[in-house]
Amino acid sequence: MKIFWCGLLVVCALMMGSCQKAPEPYQWNIPEAFPKxxxxxxxxxxxxxxxxxxxxxxxxxxxxxxxxxxxxxxxxxxxxxxxxxxxxxxxxxxxxxxxxxxxxxxxxxxxxxxxxxxxxxxxxxxxxxxxxxxxxxxxxxxxxxxxxxxxxxxxxxxxxxxxxxxxxxxxxxxxxxxxxxxxFFDSAFDRYAYQMQDDALTEQQIEGLNLFFSEKFECFHCHGGFNFSQSSKHAFQTLDLVPFHNTGLYMEDELGSYANDDQGLADLTYRDQDRGKFRAPTLRNIALTAPYMHDGSVASLEEVIDLYVAGGRGRGINNPNKSIFVRGINATEEEKLALLSFLESLTDEAFISGKFSSAQSE
Structure with missing residues (x-):
C-alpha cells in the first residue's frame, strides 16, 4: 500500500508539472463593430x-x-x-x-x-x-x-x-x-459614426467629414477605411489597395527623384515610377503626431492641408510620379478649417490621459 501511494504521488506530481496553467488570453480593447x-x-x-x-x-x-x-x-x-x-x-x-x-x-x-x-x-x-x-x-x-x-x-x-x-x-x-x-477607437468621430452619438461632432467637423469623403478633396482614396489608411490587413479588407503614394513633396530631376537621397519605395524596387512613394499612415490621432511626412518636413496639419490644396510643394507639384489624387483643390479658407477640425476629431483622449504609459513612470 505504501508503494502504491508513493507511486500515485509521483504520478500526480508529474501530471501537475506537465499541465501548467495555460496563459491567460489577451482581451482585445476593440468594439464589436471592428474586426480583430x-x-x-x-x-x-x-x-x-x-x-x-x-x-x-x-x-x-x-x-x-x-x-x-x-x-x-x-x-x-x-x-x-x-x-x-x-x-x-x-x-x-x-x-x-x-x-x-x-x-x-x-x-x-x-x-x-x-x-x-x-x-x-x-x-x-x-x-x-x-x-x-x-x-x-x-x-x-x-x-x-x-x-x-x-x-x-x-x-x-x-x-x-x-x-x-x-x-x-x-x-x-x-x-x-x-x-x-x-x-484606440474612442475618438469623437468614433462616437459619432459607430456609437450613434449625433452631438459628438460639431457642425464644422461634420462639414469637414463630408469634405474628407468628397470627390473634391479625395482624402479617402489614400486614407480610407475605419483605420484611415489603405495600408490595412484585416477580415473586412477584401481588396488589395495601393498603400504607397507620391504626394509631390520634391522633384530633384526629370525622373521625379526626392531629396536627401531617399527615394522611398524605389530604393527597394529600383523602379523609376516608385520614386517618392511612401506609405499613407493612419490619420487616427494625427493631430498628436507633428511634424508630418516621411522626413518630418511639414510642421503642422494646416501646412499639410495647404500642401494638398496646392497639389504638392514647389517643383514637386510637377513630379511625374505624383498620385492622381494629389492634383490641387479649389478650396476656401472655411473648407480648410472644417477639414482641420474633422482631423482633430480623430484624436483619442486615452493618449493624452497617459493610459498606456504606466510602465514609463515606474
Missing amino acids: PFVPEDNPMTQAKVELGEKLFFDFRLSGNQVQACASCHIPQFAFSQPVAKSTGSTGGELKRNALALVNVAYNGTFNWAHNGLTQLESQIVLPLFNEEPIEMGATGNEAEILNRLGDYQAQFKQAFGSKEITFDRIVKALASYVRSLN
Whole structure:
C-alpha cells in the first residue's frame, strides 16, 4: 500500500508539472463593430506577453549603450510618435525618417514608411533593434550583454513563454504583442459614426467629414477605411489597395527623384515610377503626431492641408510620379478649417490621459 501511494504521488506530481496553467488570453480593447487583427500563429496574444512587452518597451537596457528605449522615439503622449522631424539613434546619429506613430498598427498591411515586403510586425521590430546603418537601438554586437542585463525578467518570461529563458526571439514577440495591443477607437468621430452619438461632432467637423469623403478633396482614396489608411490587413479588407503614394513633396530631376537621397519605395524596387512613394499612415490621432511626412518636413496639419490644396510643394507639384489624387483643390479658407477640425476629431483622449504609459513612470 505504501508503494502504491508513493507511486500515485509521483504520478500526480508529474501530471501537475506537465499541465501548467495555460496563459491567460489577451482581451482585445476593440468594439464589436471592428474586426480583430490578424495575429501570427507562432505568436498568439496573451496578457502575460503584452505586459512583458510593455515593460521591455520602456526599458533603456534594451539598447546597446542603455541610453534609449523603444519609447524614446515612440512617446505615448504623442500617439507613440516623436515631435521632431527625424529621430536620433542611441549613438547620436540622425535617423533617415520621421518616427511613425504606433496607432492601430495591428491592422497594418505593411510596415515602415516604404517597404512593400515588410508585412509582419515581428519583422519590423527587429530592424530598430539591430540596424547598423543608421544605428538605432544598437543591439548588434551587444546581444549577450543585453540578455544578461535583463535577467531580472526571468519570472515574467516564464509566465509569458513557459520557461525563464530570455532570448531576442522572445523579446521581439513580447514587444510585438504589446504594440499590437495599442488599439484606440474612442475618438469623437468614433462616437459619432459607430456609437450613434449625433452631438459628438460639431457642425464644422461634420462639414469637414463630408469634405474628407468628397470627390473634391479625395482624402479617402489614400486614407480610407475605419483605420484611415489603405495600408490595412484585416477580415473586412477584401481588396488589395495601393498603400504607397507620391504626394509631390520634391522633384530633384526629370525622373521625379526626392531629396536627401531617399527615394522611398524605389530604393527597394529600383523602379523609376516608385520614386517618392511612401506609405499613407493612419490619420487616427494625427493631430498628436507633428511634424508630418516621411522626413518630418511639414510642421503642422494646416501646412499639410495647404500642401494638398496646392497639389504638392514647389517643383514637386510637377513630379511625374505624383498620385492622381494629389492634383490641387479649389478650396476656401472655411473648407480648410472644417477639414482641420474633422482631423482633430480623430484624436483619442486615452493618449493624452497617459493610459498606456504606466510602465514609463515606474
